[in-house]
Amino acid sequence: MVRARFAPGLLLLLSLGVASCASDEPPRAPGAEARAYFPLERGGHWSYELHTGFFSASTRMEVTARGEHAVRDSNEALFLMEEKLSGRVYGLEPAGLVGYRVADGYVTRIPAVSLGEDGRVSIFGGDAMSFLPLDPTPGQTWGDRSEVFRESGGARQVWTAEVETVGSMRVAAGRFDDVIVVRSQQWDPEWDASEPLHSYEDYYARGVGLIRSVSRNNASWWFMAVEQELVAVRFDSLERE
Secondary structure, three states: OOOOOOOOOOOOOOOOOOOOOOOOOOOOOOHHHHHOOOOOOOOEEEEEEEEEOOOOOOEEEEEEEEEEEEEOOOOOEEEEEEEEEOOOOOOOOOEEEEEEEEEOOEEEEEEEEEEOOOOOEEEOOOOOEEEEEOOOOOOOEEEEEEEEOHHHOOEEEEEEEEEEEEEEEEEOOEEEEEEEEEEEEEEOOOOOOOOOOEEEEEEEEOOOEEEEEEEEEOOOOOOOEEEEEEEEEEEOOOOOO
Protein backbone atom coordinates (compact mmCIF):
# COMPACT_ATOMS: atom_id res chain seq x y z
CA MET A 1 0.00 0.00 0.00
CA VAL A 2 1.66 3.13 -1.14
CA ARG A 3 1.61 6.04 1.28
CA ALA A 4 3.12 9.04 -0.50
CA ARG A 5 4.71 11.95 1.33
CA PHE A 6 1.85 14.34 0.55
CA ALA A 7 1.90 15.76 4.10
CA PRO A 8 4.90 16.30 6.44
CA GLY A 9 6.20 13.02 7.74
CA LEU A 10 3.84 10.83 5.73
CA LEU A 11 5.99 7.96 4.46
CA LEU A 12 5.01 5.37 1.92
CA LEU A 13 5.39 1.76 1.30
CA LEU A 14 7.88 1.15 -1.47
CA SER A 15 8.83 -2.25 -2.75
CA LEU A 16 11.13 -5.21 -3.27
CA GLY A 17 12.96 -8.00 -5.03
CA VAL A 18 11.58 -9.21 -8.36
CA ALA A 19 9.04 -11.94 -8.80
CA SER A 20 8.09 -13.95 -11.82
CA CYS A 21 4.62 -15.33 -12.36
CA ALA A 22 1.66 -14.03 -14.33
CA SER A 23 -0.63 -17.06 -14.48
CA ASP A 24 -4.29 -17.30 -13.53
CA GLU A 25 -3.23 -19.15 -10.36
CA PRO A 26 -0.52 -17.07 -8.69
CA PRO A 27 1.41 -18.63 -5.80
CA ARG A 28 0.13 -18.29 -2.25
CA ALA A 29 2.06 -18.17 0.97
CA PRO A 30 2.65 -21.64 2.43
CA GLY A 31 1.10 -23.16 5.54
CA ALA A 32 -0.85 -21.06 8.01
CA GLU A 33 0.25 -17.87 6.25
CA ALA A 34 -1.99 -18.81 3.32
CA ARG A 35 -5.00 -17.95 5.49
CA ALA A 36 -3.92 -14.31 5.90
CA TYR A 37 -4.60 -11.33 3.65
CA PHE A 38 -1.19 -9.87 4.46
CA PRO A 39 1.30 -12.77 4.71
CA LEU A 40 4.26 -12.06 6.96
CA GLU A 41 6.25 -14.83 5.29
CA ARG A 42 10.03 -14.48 5.23
CA GLY A 43 11.28 -14.63 1.64
CA GLY A 44 8.07 -13.36 0.07
CA HIS A 45 8.57 -11.19 -3.05
CA TRP A 46 6.00 -8.81 -4.52
CA SER A 47 6.65 -6.85 -7.70
CA TYR A 48 4.40 -3.88 -8.53
CA GLU A 49 3.87 -1.44 -11.37
CA LEU A 50 3.45 2.10 -10.07
CA HIS A 51 1.73 4.99 -11.87
CA THR A 52 1.46 8.56 -10.59
CA GLY A 53 -0.67 11.28 -12.16
CA PHE A 54 -1.44 11.71 -15.83
CA PHE A 55 2.00 12.48 -17.22
CA SER A 56 4.40 10.17 -15.36
CA ALA A 57 5.91 6.98 -16.74
CA SER A 58 5.38 3.72 -14.88
CA THR A 59 7.91 2.66 -12.26
CA ARG A 60 8.63 -0.80 -10.87
CA MET A 61 8.29 -1.28 -7.13
CA GLU A 62 9.92 -4.27 -5.46
CA VAL A 63 9.09 -5.50 -1.93
CA THR A 64 10.96 -8.29 -0.09
CA ALA A 65 9.97 -9.80 3.25
CA ARG A 66 13.12 -9.89 5.40
CA GLY A 67 11.68 -11.65 8.42
CA GLU A 68 11.49 -10.92 12.12
CA HIS A 69 14.17 -8.91 13.95
CA ALA A 70 14.54 -7.96 17.59
CA VAL A 71 13.89 -4.32 18.52
CA ARG A 72 16.78 -2.57 20.21
CA ASP A 73 16.35 -2.08 23.97
CA SER A 74 13.12 -4.06 23.92
CA ASN A 75 11.81 -7.61 24.29
CA GLU A 76 9.65 -7.15 21.20
CA ALA A 77 10.34 -7.91 17.55
CA LEU A 78 9.28 -6.45 14.20
CA PHE A 79 8.76 -8.15 10.87
CA LEU A 80 10.66 -6.14 8.24
CA MET A 81 9.79 -5.44 4.63
CA GLU A 82 12.52 -4.03 2.37
CA GLU A 83 11.13 -1.67 -0.26
CA LYS A 84 12.79 -0.33 -3.41
CA LEU A 85 11.83 1.79 -6.42
CA SER A 86 13.45 1.32 -9.83
CA GLY A 87 13.25 5.06 -10.56
CA ARG A 88 12.52 8.43 -9.01
CA VAL A 89 8.92 9.20 -8.14
CA TYR A 90 7.82 12.51 -6.70
CA GLY A 91 6.86 12.16 -3.04
CA LEU A 92 8.24 8.65 -2.54
CA GLU A 93 11.50 7.54 -0.96
CA PRO A 94 13.70 5.39 -3.29
CA ALA A 95 14.30 2.67 -0.68
CA GLY A 96 13.70 1.83 2.92
CA LEU A 97 12.51 -0.59 5.58
CA VAL A 98 9.03 -0.78 7.08
CA GLY A 99 8.24 -2.65 10.29
CA TYR A 100 5.13 -4.77 10.97
CA ARG A 101 3.74 -6.48 14.04
CA VAL A 102 0.46 -8.09 15.06
CA ALA A 103 -1.23 -6.38 18.01
CA ASP A 104 -4.77 -6.35 19.45
CA GLY A 105 -6.29 -8.17 16.48
CA TYR A 106 -4.70 -6.05 13.74
CA VAL A 107 -1.64 -6.01 11.53
CA THR A 108 0.11 -2.75 12.39
CA ARG A 109 2.74 -0.78 10.49
CA ILE A 110 5.61 1.44 11.66
CA PRO A 111 6.62 3.50 8.61
CA ALA A 112 10.30 4.09 9.27
CA VAL A 113 12.84 1.84 10.96
CA SER A 114 16.53 1.07 10.57
CA LEU A 115 18.44 -2.20 10.87
CA GLY A 116 21.79 -2.18 12.66
CA GLU A 117 24.81 -4.34 11.88
CA ASP A 118 23.93 -6.42 14.94
CA GLY A 119 20.59 -7.35 13.36
CA ARG A 120 18.52 -5.26 15.77
CA VAL A 121 15.89 -2.74 14.71
CA SER A 122 15.77 0.90 15.77
CA ILE A 123 12.41 2.67 15.45
CA PHE A 124 12.40 6.31 14.36
CA GLY A 125 9.10 6.48 12.47
CA GLY A 126 6.74 7.02 15.39
CA ASP A 127 3.70 5.02 16.49
CA ALA A 128 2.37 1.85 14.89
CA MET A 129 -0.83 2.20 12.84
CA SER A 130 -3.49 -0.54 12.56
CA PHE A 131 -4.23 -1.01 8.86
CA LEU A 132 -5.72 -4.51 8.51
CA PRO A 133 -7.75 -6.73 10.88
CA LEU A 134 -6.49 -10.29 11.34
CA ASP A 135 -9.98 -11.57 10.57
CA PRO A 136 -11.53 -8.90 8.32
CA THR A 137 -15.29 -9.02 7.81
CA PRO A 138 -17.50 -6.92 5.50
CA GLY A 139 -18.67 -3.73 7.16
CA GLN A 140 -15.99 -3.82 9.84
CA THR A 141 -14.80 -0.32 10.75
CA TRP A 142 -12.07 1.06 13.00
CA GLY A 143 -10.01 4.15 13.60
CA ASP A 144 -6.47 4.86 14.72
CA ARG A 145 -4.14 7.68 15.66
CA SER A 146 -0.40 7.75 15.13
CA GLU A 147 2.47 10.20 15.28
CA VAL A 148 5.22 9.94 12.68
CA PHE A 149 8.73 11.39 12.73
CA ARG A 150 8.22 12.94 16.16
CA GLU A 151 11.98 13.61 16.44
CA SER A 152 11.81 16.12 13.56
CA GLY A 153 8.61 17.87 14.59
CA GLY A 154 6.32 15.05 13.55
CA ALA A 155 2.75 14.97 12.34
CA ARG A 156 -0.28 13.58 14.14
CA GLN A 157 -2.34 11.33 11.88
CA VAL A 158 -5.98 10.33 12.40
CA TRP A 159 -7.22 7.38 10.35
CA THR A 160 -10.60 5.78 9.69
CA ALA A 161 -11.12 2.54 7.74
CA GLU A 162 -13.75 0.06 6.56
CA VAL A 163 -13.64 -3.43 5.02
CA GLU A 164 -15.64 -4.45 1.95
CA THR A 165 -15.78 -7.75 0.06
CA VAL A 166 -14.71 -7.65 -3.59
CA GLY A 167 -14.72 -11.34 -4.52
CA SER A 168 -12.91 -12.05 -7.78
CA MET A 169 -10.47 -9.51 -9.20
CA ARG A 170 -7.93 -9.53 -12.03
CA VAL A 171 -4.64 -7.62 -12.00
CA ALA A 172 -1.47 -8.01 -14.08
CA ALA A 173 -0.29 -10.91 -11.87
CA GLY A 174 -3.46 -12.94 -12.53
CA ARG A 175 -6.97 -13.48 -11.23
CA PHE A 176 -7.67 -13.69 -7.50
CA ASP A 177 -10.93 -15.12 -6.15
CA ASP A 178 -10.88 -14.11 -2.46
CA VAL A 179 -10.28 -10.35 -2.40
CA ILE A 180 -11.25 -7.67 0.09
CA VAL A 181 -10.76 -3.92 -0.08
CA VAL A 182 -9.92 -1.65 2.84
CA ARG A 183 -11.07 1.91 2.23
CA SER A 184 -9.24 4.25 4.56
CA GLN A 185 -8.85 7.98 5.08
CA GLN A 186 -6.27 10.19 6.73
CA TRP A 187 -7.78 13.29 8.36
CA ASP A 188 -6.22 16.65 9.08
CA PRO A 189 -8.73 19.05 10.74
CA GLU A 190 -6.36 21.94 10.11
CA TRP A 191 -6.86 21.38 6.37
CA ASP A 192 -10.58 20.44 6.29
CA ALA A 193 -12.70 18.84 8.99
CA SER A 194 -15.35 17.65 6.51
CA GLU A 195 -13.09 15.90 3.95
CA PRO A 196 -10.11 13.57 4.41
CA LEU A 197 -6.73 14.87 3.30
CA HIS A 198 -5.81 11.50 1.76
CA SER A 199 -7.98 8.58 0.68
CA TYR A 200 -6.87 5.01 0.02
CA GLU A 201 -8.29 1.84 -1.54
CA ASP A 202 -6.14 -1.20 -0.74
CA TYR A 203 -7.10 -4.56 -2.26
CA TYR A 204 -5.83 -7.73 -0.56
CA ALA A 205 -6.03 -11.34 -1.81
CA ARG A 206 -6.08 -14.15 0.73
CA GLY A 207 -2.70 -15.85 1.04
CA VAL A 208 -1.07 -13.36 -1.35
CA GLY A 209 -1.26 -9.87 0.16
CA LEU A 210 -1.70 -6.49 -1.47
CA ILE A 211 -2.61 -6.77 -5.17
CA ARG A 212 -3.76 -3.24 -5.94
CA SER A 213 -3.71 0.14 -4.21
CA VAL A 214 -5.02 3.56 -5.15
CA SER A 215 -4.14 6.60 -3.04
CA ARG A 216 -5.52 10.08 -3.61
CA ASN A 217 -4.32 13.43 -2.36
CA ASN A 218 -7.51 15.45 -2.05
CA ALA A 219 -5.60 18.70 -1.52
CA SER A 220 -3.75 18.69 -4.88
CA TRP A 221 -5.66 18.85 -8.14
CA TRP A 222 -2.49 18.24 -10.20
CA PHE A 223 -1.35 15.08 -8.36
CA MET A 224 -4.61 13.25 -7.95
CA ALA A 225 -3.63 9.62 -7.46
CA VAL A 226 -0.95 6.98 -7.12
CA GLU A 227 -1.88 3.55 -8.52
CA GLN A 228 0.02 0.40 -7.58
CA GLU A 229 -0.71 -3.00 -9.17
CA LEU A 230 0.82 -6.42 -8.54
CA VAL A 231 2.58 -7.86 -11.60
CA ALA A 232 4.32 -10.86 -10.00
CA VAL A 233 4.68 -12.65 -6.68
CA ARG A 234 6.62 -15.58 -5.26
CA PHE A 235 7.40 -17.04 -1.87
CA ASP A 236 10.96 -18.28 -1.31
CA SER A 237 12.97 -19.21 1.72
CA LEU A 238 15.82 -16.81 2.47
CA GLU A 239 19.05 -17.70 4.21
CA ARG A 240 19.20 -16.18 7.68
CA GLU A 241 21.25 -12.98 7.80
